[in-house]
Amino acid sequence: xxxxxxxxxxxxxxxxxxxxxxxxxxxxxxxxxxxxxxxxxxxxxxxxxxxxxxxxxxxxxxxxxxxxxxxxxxxxxxxxxxxxxxxxxxxxxxxxxxxxxxxxxxxxxxxxxxxxxxxxxxxxxxxxxxxxxxxxxxxxxxxxxxx
Amino acid sequence: xxxxxxxxxxxxxxxxxxxxxxxxxxxxxxxxxxxxxxxxxxxxxxxxxxxxxxxxxxxxxxxxxxxxxxxxxxxxxxxxxxxxxxxxxxxxxxxxxxxxxxxxxxxxxxxxxxxxxxxxxxxxxxxxxxxxxxxxxxxxxxxxxxxxxxxxxxxxxxxxxxxxxxxxxxxxxxxxxxxxxxxxxxxxxxxxxxxxxxxxxxxxxxxxxxxxxxxxxxxxxxxxxxxxxxxxxxxxxxxxxxxxxxxxxxxxxxxxxxxxxxxxxxxxxxxxxxxxxxxxxxxxxxxxxxxxxxxxxxxxxxxxxxxxxxxxxxxxxxxxxxxxxxxxxxxxxxxxxxxxxxxxxxxxxxxxxxxxxxxxxxxxxxx
Amino acid sequence: xxxxxxxxxxxxxxxxxxxxxxxxxxxxxxxxxxxxxxxxxxxxxxxxxxxxxxxxxxxxxxxxxxxxxxxxxxxxxxxxxxxxxxxxxxxxxxxxxxxxxxxxxxxxxxxxxxxxxxxxxxxxxxxxxxxxxxxxxxxxxxxxxxxxxxxxxxxxxxxxxxxxxxxxxxxxxxxxxxxxxxxxxxxxxxxxxxxxxxxxxxxxxxxxxxx
Numbered sequence: 001x002x003x004x005x006x007x008x009x010x011x012x013x014x015x016x017x018x019x020x021x022x023x024x025x026x027x028x029x030x031x032x033x034x035x036x037x038x039x040x041x042x043x044x045x046x047x048x049x050x051x052x053x054x055x056x057x058x059x060x061x062x063x064x065x066x067x068x069x070x071x072x073x074x075x076x077x078x079x080x081x082x083x084x085x086x087x088x089x090x091x092x093x094x095x096x097x098x099x100x101x102x103x104x105x106x107x108x109x110x111x112x113x114x115x116x117x118x119x120x121x122x123x124x125x126x127x128x129x130x131x132x133x134x135x136x137x138x139x140x141x142x143x144x145x146x147x
Numbered sequence: 148x149x150x151x152x153x154x155x156x157x158x159x160x161x162x163x164x165x166x167x168x169x170x171x172x173x174x175x176x177x178x179x180x181x182x183x184x185x186x187x188x189x190x191x192x193x194x195x196x197x198x199x200x201x202x203x204x205x206x207x208x209x210x211x212x213x214x215x216x217x218x219x220x221x222x223x224x225x226x227x228x229x230x231x232x233x234x235x236x237x238x239x240x241x242x243x244x245x246x247x248x249x250x251x252x253x254x255x256x257x258x259x260x261x262x263x264x265x266x267x268x269x270x271x272x273x274x275x276x277x278x279x280x281x282x283x284x285x286x287x288x289x290x291x292x293x294x295x296x297x298x299x300x301x302x303x304x305x306x307x308x309x310x311x312x313x314x315x316x317x318x319x320x321x322x323x324x325x326x327x328x329x330x331x332x333x334x335x336x337x338x339x340x341x342x343x344x345x346x347x348x349x350x351x352x353x354x355x356x357x358x359x360x361x362x363x364x365x366x367x368x369x370x371x372x373x374x375x376x377x378x379x380x381x382x383x384x385x386x387x388x389x390x391x392x393x394x395x396x397x398x399x400x401x402x403x404x405x406x407x408x409x410x411x412x413x414x415x416x417x418x419x420x421x422x423x424x425x426x427x428x429x430x431x432x433x434x435x436x437x438x439x440x441x442x443x444x445x446x447x448x449x450x451x452x453x454x455x456x457x458x459x460x461x462x463x464x465x466x467x468x469x470x471x472x473x474x475x476x477x478x479x480x481x482x483x484x485x486x487x488x489x490x491x492x493x494x495x496x497x498x499x500x501x502x503x504x505x506x507x508x509x510x511x512x513x514x
Numbered sequence: 515x516x517x518x519x520x521x522x523x524x525x526x527x528x529x530x531x532x533x534x535x536x537x538x539x540x541x542x543x544x545x546x547x548x549x550x551x552x553x554x555x556x557x558x559x560x561x562x563x564x565x566x567x568x569x570x571x572x573x574x575x576x577x578x579x580x581x582x583x584x585x586x587x588x589x590x591x592x593x594x595x596x597x598x599x600x601x602x603x604x605x606x607x608x609x610x611x612x613x614x615x616x617x618x619x620x621x622x623x624x625x626x627x628x629x630x631x632x633x634x635x636x637x638x639x640x641x642x643x644x645x646x647x648x649x650x651x652x653x654x655x656x657x658x659x660x661x662x663x664x665x666x667x668x669x670x671x672x673x674x675x676x677x678x679x680x681x682x683x684x685x686x687x688x689x690x691x692x693x694x695x696x697x698x699x700x701x702x703x704x705x706x707x708x709x710x711x712x713x714x715x716x717x718x719x720x721x722x723x724x725x
Contacts, residue, residue, distance in 0.1 A: 001381075001382055001383065002378075002381055002382035026445070026446070029446075053360050053361070054360050054363060055361070055362070055363045056363060056457070056459070056476065057363075057459065057461070057474075057476040057481070059461055059474040059476075061463055061471070061472040061474075062472075070461065072448065072461075072476075076360060076374065076376055079381055079382075083448070103361055103362075103363070104358075104361050104362050104484060104485075105361060105362040105363030105364075105481060105484045107484060108480060108481070108483065108484055109480075109481070112480075116196075128527075128530065129189075129530075130188070130189060131188065131189035131192040131513055131514075132189060132192065132631065132667065133189070133530075133533060133534035133537045133538075133630075133631050134527075134530040134531050134533070134534035135531065135534035135535055135537070135538055136534065140194065140197055140666050141196060141197055160635065161632060161635050162584060162585055162635060162636075162639055163584070163614070164584045164612070164614045168586065168587060168588070168591070169587045169626075169632060185526075189629075189631050190587065190629060190631050190632040190635070191587055191588055191626070191627065191629060191632070192629055192631065192667050193627055193629065193662045193665050193667060193668055194662070194665035194666050194667050194668070195662075195665075197665065197666070198662065198664065198665055201664070209661060210661065213588070213589055213661070216588065216589035216592060217592065277599055277600050280595070280596070280599045280600060281599075281600050281601070284596070284599070284600075284601050287596075297593075297596075297688070298589065298592055298593065298686055299589065299685060299686065509587070509588070510588060510589065
């Protein structure tokens with residue numbers, strides 16, 4: 001059974017190293033500060049007890065006051081998974097570090113989030129629109145997008 | 148006499164017989180050898196994720212049909228699993244058995260198309276494809292018995308299935324199983340040692356397992372590279388823990404391994420269908436759930452082992468009649484992440500067969 | 515003429531920008547549907563068409579060997595493949611060969627949803643087909659945009675981009691429905707005036723002939 005690590009458990013285990021940079025966001029997901037995302041992600045990937053080597057998905061949701069970028073990671077060795085969230089409060093210029101240097105599977109998915117929400121991923125090798133065309137006006141999946 | 152050469156970019160346009168739908172590849176070639184590719188898609192982006200926010204939960208099920216249109220009910224199943232997790236809805240036993248039989252029938256149908264299309268791309272124009280298509284037509288007959296539609300069935304509902312199976316369905320399924328088994332044995336016998344297939348597919352387009360894990364590849368493509376991961380075993384959903392079946396894997400990771408894994412999976416699916424049909428209990432086929440369902444506010448991620456790999460739905464609810472956000476973790480989209488590495492150094496004709504062996508459906512890639 | 519070489523080729527970003535501009539231009543100018551091709555004939559002419567035996571032979575040849583072009587963007591493509599498949603064999607109606615090159619095809623069966631990003635491509639393929647050519651809009655998405663009509667990227671029907679001869683409803687239409695649509699198109703071709711009336715063509719020898 002791929003156990004989803006409960007957020008309480010994860011926060012307790014990580015707060016030794018990343019004090020103050022993450023907190024629970026619901027039962028199953030952990031909220032991480034945007035500037036600490038790369039460190040936390042690298043720690044989760046490389047530490048033996050976690051070993052999150054399999055990148056499942058990245059997506060985003062628009063909650064009016066902020067955008068929330070959701071990552072789902074799985075470990076093939078220990079068969080457990082985790083949900084990580086990052087919030088961007090800057091609606092005019094939302095930006096999050098890119099995890100492509102760690103997991104190549106994030107490449108296309110981050111481009112899609114950029115295309116449909118307008119969230120920039122700093123450090124992405126080739127950030128451009130993927131499903132819509134260059135010159136499309138706006139970002140369709142935002143809640144305030146007017147067709 | 149010396150030649151001076153330079154690489155050039157060739158466009159495999161969106162309308163192309165071998166691109167399995169509208170997929171465009173900008174290939175940088177040095178003569179016949181592929182140096183690099185840049186996949187371009189979005190030609191079938193219909194905005195399904197945005198449309199799901201405008202429809203009710205039940206009204207969004209026909210939209211999910213059209214995602215991976217080769218096996219529609221698989222998408223329905225994954226979506227309903229996510230919403231049931233969100234709402235804490237328990238599905239009756241009989242409906243679970245029906246869903247398992249449908250999921251395995253769709254797996255067989257999908258692999259029929261995938262293997263046939265890959266052989267089409269290898270140059271066997273028509274014959275293996277239409278042989279397998281005949282079996283797919285028989286599966287269409289079975290599905291038409293259930294809900295009246297061959298494709299885009301829209302049969303699985305939140306809380307179960309939309310109506311009970313007719314009396315002639317299970318006998319027809321039990322008649323289909325041995326017939327398909329003997330057909331697959333004969334078909335595999337013709338192709339397993341076919342020297343053209345071996346020359347075209349063996350050793351071509353190798354996907355190393357570390358790359359597969361790093362890219363998030365799942366399904367037969369990952370299992371052909373030696374990664375023994377199948378959600379029916381590793382994260383069982385529905386009632387899969389009650390059935391005995393094997394997970395076929397190969398070690399080589401080339402196109403021929405993917406072909407072998409798909410044929411073996413079809414035989415395992417037949418095994419599961421027989422077990423499910425023999426132990427199906429009577430009872431209700433749908434939980435008592437209102438049509439205009441309002442799950443409590445929250446989020447859920449429901450995933451299944453679809454024929455192409457892990458298909459997941461991330462649904463966010465705000466206690467209204469429509470989902471607040473519905474994201475599709477699309478198998479084909481993510482399985483394309485490794486395409487560039489798989490084709491570097493191979494020739495143009497190998498590019499086509501490698502692409503065909505990944506088995507993608509553009510409805511899922513573009514959504 | 516300036517020789518273009520690799521150093522003059524547009525960069526990737528420039529190519530993307532140009533293609534995006536082509537989509538936006540097409541989107542701005544494609545809000546009206548093309549009229550149905552039979553409607554171009556005036557009423558008088560329609561009632562008074564007398565087919566000569568040469569017309570009849572040419573029409574028979576054209577409708578009995580229509581070669582479809584490859585166009586299966588989406589789900590209807592599977593029913594189109596089923597119509598070509600072993601059970602509902604479309605080859606018995608003359609569609610033996612599915613032509614990948616539009617120059618060698620005369621029928622475009624649009625088996626799938628058309629998006630604005632894809633529209634310039636379909637228009638270009640249609641333009642590359644040689645006359646006489648026909649279009650069958652297959653499925654609800656082909657007729658009006660179907661279940662996706664309210665989406666931001668979907669063209670509401672193929673008749674905004676190419677003129678359509680026959681509409682086959684369904685989502686997806688059964689192969690039998692598609693074959694019925696093809697037989698309707700064959701009947702339509704059978705009524706067409708294939709040999710032009712010489713008196714209608716401009717005579718270059720007369721004064722003011724060729725304009």
